[in-house]
Amino acid sequence: xxxxxxxxxxxxxxxxxxxxxxxxxxxxxxxxxxxxxxxxxxxxxxxxxxxxxxxxxxxxxxxxxxxxxxxxxxxxxxxxxxxxxxxxxxxxx
Numbered sequence: 194x195x196x197x198x199x200x201x202x203x204x205x206x207x208x209x210x211x212x213x214x215x216x217x218x219x220x221x222x223x224x225x226x227x228x229x230x231x232x233x234x235x236x237x238x239x240x241x242x243x244x245x246x247x248x249x250x251x252x253x254x255x256x257x258x259x260x261x262x263x264x265x266x267x268x269x270x271x272x273x274x275x276x277x278x279x280x281x282x283x284x285x286x
Contacts (some may be wrong), residue, residue: 211278218275225268 228242240262249257
């Protein structure tokens with residue numbers, strides 16, 4: 194028979210890669226939304242939402258806007274990928 198690695202990469206992974214990718218995208222979206230907890234508990238980790246907030250408070254909208262646009266763009270791309278993958282999955286069923 195085939196080895197465990199061969200079985201995993203030829204059978205299991207091809208069947209599970211879309212679901213794994215959807216899970217990664219959803220976890221990333223959840224992590225981005227954890228702004229409040231990070232600001233209250235640990236201010237110094239500079240995640241994107243904290244950076245946007247800090248730049249807005251210190252310098253105004255002009256300096257926080259590029260980071261916000263970058264973050265929204267990433268979220269939109271992740272959402273579109275998630276949407277495409279879920280539509281493909283529902284068509285297959």
